[in-house]
Amino acid sequence: MNPQEKRVELEVTDLAFNGKAVAHLNGKVVFLDGGLPGELVEAEIIQSRPRFDQARLLRIVRKSPERMEARCRHFEHCGGCTWQDLDYAQQLRFKRKQVIDCLERLGDQKDVEVREIIGSERLFFYRNKMEFSFDLTADGSFTLGLHRRGCWDEIFDLTECHLQSETSNRLVSCMRSFVASRDIPVYDVRRHTGFMRFLVIRETAHTGQVMVNIVTATGEIPAASELVARLRDEFPEVTTIIHNETDRKSNVATGDSETVLWGPGYIEEQLFQSRFRIRANSFFQTNSRQAERLYRTAFDMLEAGPSDRVLDLYCGTGCIGILLADSVAEVVGVEIVGEAVRAARENAEINGVANINFHENNVKDFLREKPQQPGSIDVVIVDPPRAGLNPRVLKQVASLRPSKLLYISCNPSTFARDTRQLQQYGYHLPAVQPIDMFPHTMHIELVGRFELT
Numbered sequence: 001m002n003p004q005e006k007r008v009e010l011e012v013t014d015l016a017f018n019g020k021a022v023a024h025l026n027g028k029v030v031f032l033d034g035g036l037p038g039e040l041v042e043a044e045i046i047q048s049r050p051r052f053d054q055a056r057l058l059r060i061v062r063k064s065p066e067r068m069e070a071r072c073r074h075f076e077h078c079g080g081c082t083w084q085d086l087d088y089a090q091q092l093r094f095k096r097k098q099v100i101d102c103l104e105r106l107g108d109q110k111d112v113e114v115r116e117i118i119g120s121e122r123l124f125f126y127r128n129k130m131e132f133s134f135d136l137t138a139d140g141s142f143t144l145g146l147h148r149r150g151c152w153d154e155i156f157d158l159t160e161c162h163l164q165s166e167t168s169n170r171l172v173s174c175m176r177s178f179v180a181s182r183d184i185p186v187y188d189v190r191r192h193t194g195f196m197r198f199l200v201i202r203e204t205a206h207t208g209q210v211m212v213n214i215v216t217a218t219g220e221i222p223a224a225s226e227l228v229a230r231l232r233d234e235f236p237e238v239t240t241i242i243h244n245e246t247d248r249k250s251n252v253a254t255g256d257s258e259t260v261l262w263g264p265g266y267i268e269e270q271l272f273q274s275r276f277r278i279r280a281n282s283f284f285q286t287n288s289r290q291a292e293r294l295y296r297t298a299f300d301m302l303e304a305g306p307s308d309r310v311l312d313l314y315c316g317t318g319c320i321g322i323l324l325a326d327s328v329a330e331v332v333g334v335e336i337v338g339e340a341v342r343a344a345r346e347n348a349e350i351n352g353v354a355n356i357n358f359h360e361n362n363v364k365d366f367l368r369e370k371p372q373q374p375g376s377i378d379v380v381i382v383d384p385p386r387a388g389l390n391p392r393v394l395k396q397v398a399s400l401r402p403s404k405l406l407y408i409s410c411n412p413s414t415f416a417r418d419t420r421q422l423q424q425y426g427y428h429l430p431a432v433q434p435i436d437m438f439p440h441t442m443h444i445e446l447v448g449r450f451e452l453t
């Protein structure tokens with residue numbers, strides 16, 4: 001194909017699950033890195049595969065009336081937001097449609113009621129956690145910010161982000177100038193040399209506490225006491241400062257060894273009437289306000305009773321079990337991250353919940369090592385990571401024969417796959433409730449209650 005032939009005019013018809021725009025050319029699907037449904041665009045085909053093509057957007061020929069002005073100056077190149085330029089009502093419509101598509105195509109489910117998606121009241125400043133990366137640049141200087149769209153190893157210098165508060169933007173800038181002024185070496189993700197790796201900021205929505213977590217390679221932070229003094233001086237809202245060290249090559253913002261540089265080493269968030277302790281390396285739902293709606297929806301769907309025995313698998317810091325414990329007989333939580341289990345136990349104590357126990361274990365091993373009699377558990381709640389349920393876990397869960405199985409998912413495609421499998425084991429899914437936890441991004445959360453047929 002010569003370069004001229006690669007240039008095409010396309011009508012965007014849909015948005016795909018991966019955030020790409022969808023068009024068709026000569027009966028073949030084309031995925032585009034931009035464009036909104038209803039728009040006519042000029043694009044260049046950059047990759048041709050047997051079943052689909054990939055194209056790069058060159059120019060919008062006819063704009064959609066639903067196109068909005070993106071608020072953020074980094075929108076065009078930032079890997080964080082995908083649809084800041086699309087009217088929020090349309091974002092919600094497409095997210096719900098993607099749930100329907102996944103259930104139909106991947107789950108073979110045509111009769112599941114997909115309820116109207118619950119949108120977020122806040123469209124900006126809704127995140128309670130952001131991870132910023134350091135990156136060494138070719139000229140020997142460095143950047144601190146977020147990933148460039150589509151690039152795992154390129155970080156751009158962030159000057160504003162509208163997903164966390166203004167404090168977070170100022171903290172990024174302060175950290176950048178401190179590292180530059182002290183000439184602290186920045187980690188190189190390709191050669192695995194250098195020191196500064198991530199800046200993680202956690203900020204509660206309801207209690208106004210802020211955690212600064214500095215993740216580095218192993219070793220002490222140069223002039224750490226000066227850094228702490230500066231952060232405390234400039235940011236009275238910061239309530240704890242933590243240093244995490246790691247030797248791991250994988251590009252994840254967690255540490256293997258933690259030092260509390262200042263404050264209690266945790267922050268506390270309030271959900272409903274309960275208080276939850278959050279530590280640097282433990283999971284907590286990233287949008288606190290929507291987390292309350294997610295949990296409320298889940299509990300309404302579940303309709304648990306006072307005699308129910310509940311297994312809360314992938315329990316994180318224990319929020320679901322602790323919030324539910326009052327209305328059931330007992331809860332057992334299972335979580336693989338030790339620090340999260342520690343926080344979960346503390347959380348149970350802080351909230352005076354006695355009928356709950358937590359196990360630090362891989363769910364797969366827990367279910368194998370502690371076999372329960374079928375019928376001894378009334379309710380199983382699963383809230384796995386994006387990969388969904390491992391087939392062995394799915395089989396083990398189904399073999400417990402809980403009368404209610406509540407599945408919370410952050411990935412409609414693996415949820416759909418697991419729905420199909422659960423059906424084989426006699427579990428029926430009448431309805432799902434999608435919830436938007438992350439406006440402007442492609443992420444979709446959903447809850448469904450399976451019933452034993």
Ligand SMILES: C[S@@+](CC[C@H](N)C(=O)[O-])C[C@H]1O[C@@H](n2cnc3c(N)ncnc32)[C@H](O)[C@@H]1O
Pocket residue numbers: 283284285314315316317318319320334335336337340361362363364383384385410
């Ligand atoms: C989506 S989070 C759910 C947390 C919790 N339900 C909540 O709402 O706060 C998934 C959790 O599963 C944990 N996890 C991942 N793989 C696991 C495994 N194989 N066994 C146990 N826990 C696991 C993660 O550490 C994380 O805390």
